[in-house]
Amino acid sequence: MKKISFLTFTLLAVLMVIQISCSKNIEGRTDKLAALSPANIDLEAGKWKLVLLSRPDSFAVAAPAAITLPGYIGELNEVKGLQFNMTSVQKDNIRYWSAGSVLRWNETMRDLVAKHNLPPYQNEDGTYPIPNSANPFNYPQFPFSNPPFAARAYAYVSAAQYDALVACWYYKKLYNRAAPYKVDSTINANSIMINKTDLPSYPSEQAVLAGVTAELMKAFFPTEIAEINQKVDEAKTATMASGACTRSDWTAGESLGRQIASVFSGRGRGDNTSKAVGTQVQWDSLATACSAKGETPWISLEIPHRNPMLPFFGNVKPFLFDSLTVVNVLRPGPPPSTGSDQMKKETQEVADYVKNPTRENIDLVHFWADGAGTYTPPGHWDAIAAEDFILQNYSEVRWARNMALLNMSLMDAAIVCWNTKYFYFNPRPTQMDPSIKTITGIPNFPSYISGHSTFSGAAAEILGHIIPSRAADYNQMASDASLSRIVGGLHYRSDCSVGLETGKKVGDYAIKRAMTDGAE
């Protein structure tokens, strides 16, 4: 029995060594970032061109009390109290937010999109339930954050953040109240986890962002309100404890942000999204219109057939141009006829790719798939952009401006793409040739034009303008994303090439805006 206990001991020892030597903790690429360190505080950003607001002072912010008054001294003491005996959790919280609030809220958006991006399970009778924002906790929970939903949510949040920060910067310059770390030497000595700048602190930009973002997020993700409120509290405590703002800086900022959010929610209620789902009669009429042209209409390849994903999203009001431009200028001409030799040839090309997929192609397809349960292709481009923006040392307002340009491009790309998809109602390769098995799930909407290609074309175009040194890389990524849909069995080559071109045209509208918004 000695041998047995020796054996047991040895096994346990081996396991312990393994456990200790191979920590399984994984680290995300943005878990440990340095504090945001703007190369330029963009003090004049209050003059930049707004998206929806007519003026930066559309919403009044009262002048702050003088820093010599007892009320302000009390606020400084509150900051000192927060800095006193900080726990490691509180320090981690400061470090987390110090990397930048636009970044962190964008990551939170991506998290929520991925969490809610799951198609509803069918009813007993083979129909599918539609998530209902009036009853969001009932299965299927609202929302189903599919790519068009996500593109629109990212765009509204980013555009609202941008307008809110322009207003914030306007008041910062107007009132010019110095940050607590500039006013008080004790706070200055304890503000060690953030970069100190000369940017005035009233109203707090972190507070404006928390207010505007939380207010919109609650509408997009109504089941997450408790978590969103918690996040606002964490941002508030972190920003005050960092020495960057006092309670009055925060309160004024959060209130300004929430008011500006209401302008964007108002637009959202009237932008035609409420009519994007449609009815059975409308769905049937899409197929009828396609057949009338002598083409084979798209059918859902899911079992049971699922109603098409947001077929009237193409009528949603874009940010960068008007709806007539979608139809008259940006919507491309038709795909090859379903009966044509060209279509046969393109179907065969897809079939050849998926017959024996190479490991390299599986990698490409999965890297860009961004399907159910992910943050979607727009989220993927947000991640690409954010990780590059981190290296650029932007101010928060410039971060917001660049994310807004990107996300307005992505939403408008979704609108043009969806408009095109349902106008032509073109079948997927697998519908034309059922032997085509795909390397990732087939999205439940028509083929022409490729959503991935349209999103990627638009994103690469505007990002290449924002960071010209990376333009070639962005174009390569867009080509990869586009190609992944052909080799994965999801799209014909013409879906992808026309999608990329169309996306680039959308991105060009964002570039036009960028060149005249006062930030360059």
Added chain:
Amino acid sequence: MKKFCKKITRFACLAGFLMMLSKTSSAQTDQDAIMMSKHYFCGGAMYGYSGWKNYWEGTLKRENLNLGTGSTQMIGVMGNYGIKNNLNVLFNLPYMKTKASAGTLHGLKGIQDLSVWVKWMPYSRSVGKGTLSLFGLGGVSFPASDYTPDFLPLSIGLHSTNVSARVMADYELGKFFATASGTYTYRNNIKIDRNSYYTTELHLTNEVEMPDVASFNFRTGYRSGHLIAEAFVNNNTTLGGFDIRRNDMPFASNKMNATTVGAGFKYTLKNIHQLAFVGNGTYVVAGRNTGQATSVSAGVFYAFNVTGSNKKDSKK
């Protein structure tokens, strides 16, 4: 009893949607109490089929019309060598091919994981009217090809490198036996093709934390020189991991649990006693984030003395 090619297979990973190829099959020496004699090598090949129509999405049992029946076919080569009478080394290398009978998803195929076990029997004595033997086993398995683990349920494996430690006890009374074992498997983190994924939160990395696995196995039956017939039950529990969300696809770091029952036999020919046939079937009776698989497998094994002398064999 210790002479012949004893049962070897281990055709799959520890848990989950690959459970259909569970390691509970009858012909496998890393879970039975049979040792190859010194200098004997037993090698063979097995074919297995496993299929499931229902699976557990978390704790909810469901079917999926867009997958139909998920199936895996396996061809494996395996072997067992007696370094000493009480110390054996075993290996197994399977080739797998997956398919979904409905829907549009593409099946995958390829060489899965190479596993190597060392099996040691430090104790074997008469206790009461029977014989009690105690064993310690250590195993490693690692991916033998660059397959993707991120296309479940159609991936051929989970692509983790595993280190396992097992303790086992066997009691033999006449021609009847009972064997019980417990295993702890450490699994290293894996990398996937994507650089972002959602579990219970969003991860911005291509690395996936793989929870460890505990498993228990009990088998009992008839064991003689030419015939082994046994029934068994096996339980795998993933120590951590998360549930598949409603109507989501499975993921490599899910909490994949399964309780499997099965039966198997091994028959050694009386006139060509180097040659043995094995067959077995298993069924998953309870699970979580795993397919309710029914699996069958069959194989043929050949044993010989690598020093060229087959005297021991000839005595039966």
